Amino acid sequence: MTAAESTPSVRVDAVAARIAAAYATTGPALELGAVVHGGTPHPGAPVRVPLAMLNRHGLVAGATGTGKTKTLQLMAEQLAAAGVPVVVADVKGDLSGLAQAGPAGDKVAARAAQTGDAWTPTSAPVEFLALGGLGAGVPVRATVTDFGPVLLSKVLDLNATQESSLGLVFHYADEAGLPLLDLKDLRSVLTWLTSDEGKGDLKGLGGLAPATAGVILRELIALEDLGGDSFFGEPAWEPADLLRTAPDGRGVITAVELAAVQDRPALFSTFLMWLLAELFEELPEVGDLDRPKLVFFFDEAHLLFSGASKAFLEAVTQTVRLIRSKGIGVFFVTQNPTDVPSAVLGQLGNRVQHALRTFTPEDAKALRRTVSTFPRTADYDLEELLTSLGTGEAAVTVLSERGAPTPVAWTLLRAPRSLMAPLDPAVLEAAVAGSPLAARYGEPVDRESAYERLAARLAPAAPAAPRREEPVEVPDAPAGRRPHSREADQDLVGQVLGSAAFRAFARSAASALGREVTRGLFGTRRRRR
Incomplete structure (x- = not known):
């Protein structure tokens, strides 16, 4: 081979090495895959995200069938292995396979070789939740x-x-x-x-x-x-139950099974935002950590923002902006980055962009807008790249350990180590039944509330029994000052405590305490501990 013939391969290797150098980390990181350049993956040029930067939030986007769900699975299982609890929205039921080790095969072996991954089948600790018990999972309710x-x-x-x-x-x-x-x-x-x-x-x-x-x-x-x-109802879900670790130190993945409520998109998307709002109100400020306290994957994010009021969007923006300092990372998952408002998109420092489709003029316009949000690069034609990426490939840019955006990397993503398919229904049912949370949240509770109290107001009052008035004897006051005694004090206290005026005051004070409700950004109640 002549020098001229060998030049292209040398140039490709040098470019891949230069890009990978920007993704090098000294601390723990998620391994996403390997740099691709010139159509060739380079297993010695890894693309990774520092764990310390995952509370800077992120975006996983791409058309249907491009591999977004597998990217979620890949990131979630690595986070759990690093001891970080995770919440994933499982809209189609595909992510239940996280709880079971994946099978080996030729395709997985080939992907592992191309990405430099010492792949081994691994399951993750998973807790399955379902809205109000609609579907397979421990019921989640909110008042x-x-x-x-x-x-x-x-x-x-x-x-x-x-x-x-x-x-x-x-x-x-x-x-x-x-x-x-x-x-x-x-x-x-x-x-x-x-x-x-x-x-x-x-x-x-x-x-x-x-x-x-x-x-x-x-x-x-x-x-x-x-x-x-x-x-809606009780027992109400406690946000602390999302921040659990398994006995072996791995983070618990909370998979919110939403397949049974796909026909109620506003309910499940808003429910996910409620979970995030609860975490925001409950957790203390912690600043920057070496790894997040929890990472939240918000699937089908376009449903959250579609038709939302100005007040709602402002509350979402403020929550995303401020929750970083509480150690929470949020990844929005959607088909197109333009589904996310600019005020929110501007806060997402980590981007995994799968392929986009341009079937309409609106799609072409969205593509150009997406390209404009990426760092400039001379290594790829981004507009062409984003429309030609294969399944399991993505254009990646993240925040480095020093907080600067990394150059765009055409990335061949690693294969998840857990099952890339839904769990068998019988296995899923057994997992839910064996959950330590089932006893606490399984059965609904219906205690006295506004319905019963207002019904009592409207009910006809029972006739009061005639009250017999007892004569009260008043002893004659002796001349001069009455002697002071402990028995007299006790008698006076008893009269005061038993008086109608004191009872009315006590009822008023108790009602005032019961009515004291402090609300947060979304009007959610701030619980007093």
């Missing part, structure tokens, strides 16, 4: 008051005026000491406010028109008819 008016407005598809009005209803319930635990509680409060008995309270709210209350009430009934009420 209506914990969920808050902003998130519930997104589920009900309310406009800005209706969302504001719903906030007033929550405020009224908080002040009136009416616990909103499930949808029938909220429906009963709205029914009360639009009734003859409660119209005085409605006037006191000022900004809530009877017609608007009627619209909200109808939307609630429609949500109940679709089965959405199964998610």
Whole structure:
């Protein structure tokens, strides 16, 4: 071979080595794959993401069938192995295979050789959850008051005026000491406010028109008819149960099974945001860590932002911006980066971009916008690359250990070590039944709340029994000052504690304490520990 003939291969190797050098780390990292240049993968040129940078958030995007789910699986199992808990939204049921070691095969062996991966079949510790028990998983529930008016407005598809009005209803319930635990509680409060008995309270709210209350009430009934009420109730989910590690020190992967509620996209996307909001409100500030406390994969992210109000988008943006300092990393997973608002997209420092399709003029425009968000590179024609990537390939750019964006790397991604298919239903059912959380969250609880209290108000009062008045003897006061005695003090205290005035005061104070509800960015309740 002449020198001229050998030049191209030398140049390719040098470029791959230069790109890989920007991904070198001194601390722990996720191994994504190997640099591809000139159409050839270079197993000695690894592409990796520093664990310390995963709380800078990220984006996994690409058209259907390009390998996004496998990328999630690859990252989740490595995070778990590093002791980091993970939450993944399993919309299609594909990620349940994380709990079982993957089978060896020729394709896996070839991918391992191309990416420099010493592949071994490995399972991960997985906890399966399901919204309200709809599907295979430990039931996850939230009370209506914990969920808050902003998130519930997104589920009900309310406009800005209706969302504001719903906030007033929550405020009224908080002040009136009416616990909103499930949808029938909220429906009963709205029914009360639009009734003859409660119209005085409605006037006191000022900004809530009877017609608007009627619209909200109808939307609630429609949500109940679709089965959405199964998610709201008790026992309410505790965010701390997402931050668990297995006895061997690996992080627990919480897979939220959403296949059974695919026909209610607003509910499951908003539920994921509620989980994130709960973590934001509950966790303390920790600053920068050598590895995140938890990484959250937000699948089908376009559903979260579609039709969202300005207040909702502002709350999402602020949550993503601030939750980094609490050690939480968030990865949005969607088909096209343009699905994510610019204010949120600008905070996603780690990008794994699978292939994009350009079937329409809108697709072509989205492609150009996507290319403009990547660092400039002379190594690839990005517009051509993003439309020609194969399955399991991606254009990657992440934040290096010093916080600077890495150059774009055409990456052949590693194969996951767990099963790249859904678990057998019988195996999944056994895993759910054996969960340590099943005993705590398995059975619903229905305690006294707004529904029962308002029903009691409307119930006819029982006739009071005639009260017999006992004569009270008042001893004659002796001349001069009465002698002071301990028995006299005790008698006086007993009279005060037993007086109607004191009992009324005690009831008022207890009600005030019960009504004290502090709400966060989404109107979710901040729990007092």
